[in-house]
Amino acid sequence: MPQRLFIDVHIVQTVPPANVNRDDQGNPKEAVYGGARRSRVSSQAWKRATRKHFDTTVPEPDRATRTRRLTSELAKRIVRDTKLERDKADRLAGALLTRLNLSQGKKASDTAYLLFYGNAQLDTVAALVSGQAHDLAALDDEKLAAELKDLPVADAFSTGHPVGVALFGRMVADIPKLNVDAAVQMAHALSTHETQLEFDYFTAVDDKTEKEETGAGMIGTIAFNSATLYRYATVGFAQLADNLGGDTEAALDALDRFVDSFARSVPTGYQNSFAHRTRPSLVAVVVREDQPVNLVTAFEEPVVSEAGIQAASVRSLAHEYAAARSAWGDVPVHAAATHTFASGKPGATETLEALTEAFGTSVPFDELRSGLRACVSAVLEAQG
Template sequence: MPQRLYIDVHVIQTVPPANLNRDDQGNPKEAIYGGVRRSRVSSQAWKRATRRHFDDQVPTPDRATRTKRITHELATRIARTSGLDRDGADRIATALLAQLGLSQGKKAGDTAYLLFYGNAQLDAAAALVADKATELAALDDKALGEAVKELPVADTFHSGHPVAVALFGRMVADIPKLNVDAAVQVAHALSTHETQLEFDYFTAVDDQNEKDETGAGMIGTIGFNSATLYRYATVGLAQLIDNLGGDSEAALDALDRFVDSFALSAPTGYQNAFAHRTRPSLVAVVVRTDQPVNLVSAYEQPIASEAGIQANSARRLAEEHLTATQIWGDQPLYAATSHTFTSREPATKDTAEALTHAFGSPVAFAELRSTLRTRLTASLGAGA
C-alpha cells in the first residue's frame, strides 16, 4: 500500500433559485473569490447532508448521532434493557458518563457541546450495567459513582467507530482521548461564476377571509440565488482504515458509500419553497499518492454568464486537472469521470472532448464507483 493514498472527488452541479445554506441574515451564504461575489455553501452544511444520506443507507445500529443529549440517549437504552424507571436510568447514565469528564451544558442533562458517537457505541455503554442496573439504582449518588468507577466506559467510545465517525472524525477539545482524526475533508462549495443576491417577495392569503375582506394574511421576503457550484472533498484512505481498526474492506465500503452520498446529497434549507434538488452534471474522482488537490483555482477567473456556465465549468475543470498534472509531473493512480456532456451536441462537444482527454472516456456513475473500488483493492493488495 502506498504511504499516502487520497481520493479526490470533484463535482459540478447546477442549482436553480434556492437558499441552501443561510447566513445570520437569512440570506444565502456568499464569498468573494477572484474579485467577485460568489454563491457559497458551507462545508458543514454539505457534510451534514452527506451524513444524513449516508445514514439512510445503513441499519440503525450502524448509524451515528451528533447531540448534546447523550445522557438522555444512554438512559433510554438502560431503561429499555433493564426495565428500570426513568429516574433510576437517568442516575446510572449520569454516573457512567461522568467518567468521561464531559463539560455540562446550561440545560440539565445536556453536554456543553455536540458529541458525535455511534449507536452501537452507546449500546455497548448501556450493556455494561445491563445485569446490575436494579442494584445500582438502589445506591445513593456517591455509592453509585464509586460502583461504576471501574467500568470501561471510555473504551466503548475509543473503538468500534461507526463509519460516519471514522469518516468525519470527532473533536472534543477538553477530552483529547475521545478525539478521532477525520479521514474526510470537505471544501466550501463555490459558484464558478459571479452571482447576485435576489429576493422573493411573497404573500399568503388567509383562506378564511370574508368575501369583503382584502389584503394578504402574511407578507415577507426570502433571499435566494442560483448557481453552478464546484464541490470538492477528499478522503485519506490510510486514516480511514486506521479509524476502522485496520479493516480495509470496511474502509472501501465506507469510501464507496461516501462517494455516492457526497454526489447525491444536498442541504435542505428552504427546500419546500424552492424544490432545488438536482443531480450533478459531473462527478470526477482522482486517486493520488502525494497529496489532495482542490481544483478551485480553475474558477479564479469567473465563468462569463453568456458562455454557457455549466459546460464551461466542466471544461475548465478538465483543463485545470491537465495543467496540474503536466506542470507538477503528477501521475494519479486512477482518474475517471461520470458526466452528462456529449460530443454529439455542438454546445458541449469541446467540453466532452476536454473531459475525455483529462479523465478518460466517461462512465456511468455506478461503474465509476465499482472501478474505483477495484483499483484501490489492487493497490492495497500490492502494498500488503
C-alpha cells in the first residue's frame, strides 16, 4: 500500500452573473472572509457536479447513486433479472434490505437518509436471490426472513466500491460496517474578492395576451452575483487505493478522472437563466508527502480590480504558494499548471513570471494529467 501522498488541486475560475448555489432564501450563497463578503459555492454542490461529470464517462454499472429509494431500486433489478411481478419484487427487496437494519424513513419503502452505493453493488445484492426469487416470493414473512437471514447483503456494500464512493466516502451512522472514509477533501469555493448581491428584475409576456390587455403575465426577481472563484480539493492517495481494495492502477485511474471532472464540472443552479458554464483560467496540481495545504490565505486580503480580477488572483495564488514553500521549507514532489494567460495582455509579463516561478511552464491539460499520473506512479515505485 502507498504511504503518505496527497494531491492538491488549486483552481481559479471566473463565473459570470449567476446563481450557481442557492441559500435558503434563494440567493447565491455567501461567506465573510478577511472581513469582506464573498461569493461562495458549497463543497457539496461541487462534489455532486464532479461526480455527475465523471459518471458520464463510465458504463452505468460503474457509477454510484445516492438515494433514499434503495428498496425501489433493488426491486427494479429483481424484476429485470427474474421477471417477477413488481409488488412481489418490492416485498422481496424490502426483506433483503431488512438484513442491513437501516433506519426507515417516513415512507415504508424509503430509508431515513440518503445512502450512497455503487450500482454494481446493488446488482450483486439482487443476484443473491435471482435464482430463487419466485420460490422466495411464495413464502410467508417469517419463512422468507429465515431464508434470507444468512445472505451476505452487508458484504455486498462493503467491497467493490465505485469511484464515487471511493473518492467521497459514505457515512452510515447506525451501521459502521458500511462506512467508507473519504479520500477527497473539498473546500467551499470562495471569491477572491468582495462581491455584491444583485437582483435581476424580469417580466414575462403572455403570448396569448388580448389586444385590450396591458402589462406582463409574470413579474419577479432572481438574485445573482459574479465572481472569480478559488477552488481547492485534495486527494489522499493511500486512502483512495485502500477504498479500491489496494488496486493502485484503479486508484491512479480514479485520481485522473477526479482531476479531470473537478476541473471541468460546474454546478447547474439556474443554468438555463444564466448560461454560466466557464472553464478555469488556472488549474495547478501539487503532489506532497507531508500534508495537504489549502492556499486560500492568498485571498485573505480581497483582490481589488485594476484591469480585471482574474490575473491579479492567479498572481496572488502563485506568490502565496512560493512564500509558503519558502517559509516552511516545503519541497513538494511535483508541481504543474495549466493556464490561459499569454503574453501581449496588460500585466501579462508579471503574471507569467509569477506562475512560471511557482508551478513551471504551463502545459496543456492532458499533459498536466498524464504528468501527474507519471509522478504519482514514480513515487509509489520509490516507496516500494
